[in-house]
Amino acid sequence: MSSKKGIKFYKRTDVKITLWYILTFIVTTIIIFSFMYIRIRHHLIKEIDRFLKDELREFSFKVSETSRDFKWVIKEYEEDIVEREYYPIYFRVLNTDGTVVATSKNFAEIIYPIDQEKLRNIGGGTRYIETVKVPGRKTPFRILSSRLTVAEKFDCVVQIGTRMESIRKSLGNFSENILTAIPIALVLGTIGGWLLARRSLAPIAYITEATKKITATNLGERLRSRQSDDELDHLIATINAMIARLEESFKRMNQLTADVSHELRTPISAMRGEAELLLSKPRPTGEYRRALATYIEQLDFLTRLIDDLILLSKFDSNEARLTMIPIKLDKLLINLGEFFRALAEHKGIKLTAGKMKHATVVGDQTRLQQLFTNLIDNAIKFTPSGGRIDIALQKERDVAKVSIKDTGIGIPSAESEHIFERFYQVDKSRDKERGGVGLGLSICQWIATAHHGNIEVKSEVGKGSRFAVSLPLMTEE
Numbered sequence: 001m002s003s004k005k006g007i008k009f010y011k012r013t014d015v016k017i018t019l020w021y022i023l024t025f026i027v028t029t030i031i032i033f034s035f036m037y038i039r040i041r042h043h044l045i046k047e048i049d050r051f052l053k054d055e056l057r058e059f060s061f062k063v064s065e066t067s068r069d070f071k072w073v074i075k076e077y078e079e080d081i082v083e084r085e086y087y088p089i090y091f092r093v094l095n096t097d098g099t100v101v102a103t104s105k106n107f108a109e110i111i112y113p114i115d116q117e118k119l120r121n122i123g124g125g126t127r128y129i130e131t132v133k134v135p136g137r138k139t140p141f142r143i144l145s146s147r148l149t150v151a152e153k154f155d156c157v158v159q160i161g162t163r164m165e166s167i168r169k170s171l172g173n174f175s176e177n178i179l180t181a182i183p184i185a186l187v188l189g190t191i192g193g194w195l196l197a198r199r200s201l202a203p204i205a206y207i208t209e210a211t212k213k214i215t216a217t218n219l220g221e222r223l224r225s226r227q228s229d230d231e232l233d234h235l236i237a238t239i240n241a242m243i244a245r246l247e248e249s250f251k252r253m254n255q256l257t258a259d260v261s262h263e264l265r266t267p268i269s270a271m272r273g274e275a276e277l278l279l280s281k282p283r284p285t286g287e288y289r290r291a292l293a294t295y296i297e298q299l300d301f302l303t304r305l306i307d308d309l310i311l312l313s314k315f316d317s318n319e320a321r322l323t324m325i326p327i328k329l330d331k332l333l334i335n336l337g338e339f340f341r342a343l344a345e346h347k348g349i350k351l352t353a354g355k356m357k358h359a360t361v362v363g364d365q366t367r368l369q370q371l372f373t374n375l376i377d378n379a380i381k382f383t384p385s386g387g388r389i390d391i392a393l394q395k396e397r398d399v400a401k402v403s404i405k406d407t408g409i410g411i412p413s414a415e416s417e418h419i420f421e422r423f424y425q426v427d428k429s430r431d432k433e434r435g436g437v438g439l440g441l442s443i444c445q446w447i448a449t450a451h452h453g454n455i456e457v458k459s460e461v462g463k464g465s466r467f468a469v470s471l472p473l474m475t476e477e
């Protein structure tokens with residue numbers, strides 16, 4: 001049997017909740033019923049015991065205080081009790097050695113052997129009150145045994161008892177009532193439990209159906225909140241937040257695909273156009289050479305772009321492996337300063353990598369080198385001749401702070417929050433001429449984050465920019 005939603009009947013949550021409910025109900029009922037049964041039985045037996053004690057007192061009074069013949073008194077007592085219907089009395093009087101002195105006629109119904117040890121104990125003053133089951137009879141007997149002194153003449157043992165018929169009937173009635181009530185309560189409880197389970201799980205069906213309908217084409221849709229601020233509302237909010245994240249990353253992916261296609265297509269179409277033009281008529285060798293040299297430049301650009309894209313996709317899929325080792329940051333920056341100085345001077349820029357504090361961080365040598373290379377390279381790209389670039393390293397508590405400051409063109413404040421986005425360029429056409437595609441800073445940011453650090457920028461148009469990278473120092477420092 002299975003529901004229309006494709007979940008097997010016995011696997012459905014409402015069925016499971018109802019079954020648990022029934023099980024709990026049955027167990028609780030059994031415990032409560034057993035407890036009440038035991039309590040009532042105990043109470044009824046106590047009542048019978050009280051009755052027997054009263055009866056014994058009356059019997060003792062009759063036989064011990066009278067001056068009449070003992071046998072005559074017994075006979076009279078037997079006649080008195082013979083009419084009792086609900087609590088018929090059974091009695092027997094024994095000598096302390098166990099010989100029967102007197103017995104009611106009905107006592108023969110009870111098979112109650114005389115136990116010598118008990119007799120001795122009774123003689124010593126112990127009282128016994130026992131339930132005696134007779135084979136073949138439904139109703140047991142309750143018998144009280146006690147010592148009795150008859151008119152200060154002799155000691156004897158009296159056993160006085162009654163049938164526990166009333167207890168059997170009362171308990172039978174009680175059980176019958178309970179056993180009739182339980183199935184009714186069970187049916188009502190099951191229906192109630194089932195309705196309750198279905199009612200509380202109904203929003204889940206909505207969540208399942210609504211979530212199913214959301215695909216890549218309608219990621220803008222959201223599940224309706226029930227405004228009840230319960231667990232299911234929280235679930236809806238969580239799913240909505242997840243859809244929002246998916247929507248955001250889908251948008252970014254689409255944008256990225258569009259940007260990548262654009263970046264690849266432009267140089268390829270340009271190269272193709274040039275090649276067609278070259279082939280349209282025979283040309284001098286020099287022209288071919290110049291064209292091929294441009295192609296190599298273009299292909300270098302494309303290779304760099306593809307390398308950057310591969311790297312970013314590795315970052316995204318967590319496939320980029322970092323080889324973390326202690327790295328002397330001051331040394332790394334001085335070496336980079338040396339390396340870039342010639343290039344900067346060639347552009348008429350003064351580059352200084354001044355006095356630096358010793359600072360060791362744990363990081364990946366290649367990636368950290370790439371991070372600072374990108375920043376210095378940008379500083380050179382965006383600083384006109386006559387400007388200067390300063391590379392500095394400071395220590396602040398447990399953080400190493402590297403700053404790369406230039407006196408270049410600067411970044412408009414509205415743009416500075418976007419420059420770390422993929423393919424973002426402040427001035428697309430102008431920045432392209434400088435050989436970039438807008439991926440450098442996103443790579444820098446990823447590297448800084450992967451090293452548990454961050455990267456910040458402060459910039460003023462026309463005055464220059466300052467990029468600050470913070471990296472945690474190695475703990476032994």
Ligand code: ADP
Nearest residue numbers: 378379382419425426431436437438439440441
């Ligand atoms: P690109 O490869 O195009 O340089 P980046 O991601 O490295 O891309 O930088 C993104 C944009 O940020 C650049 O196109 C540029 O407009 C701006 N930018 C980065 N560094 C500087 C800087 N030092 N001075 C001015 N603008 C900068």
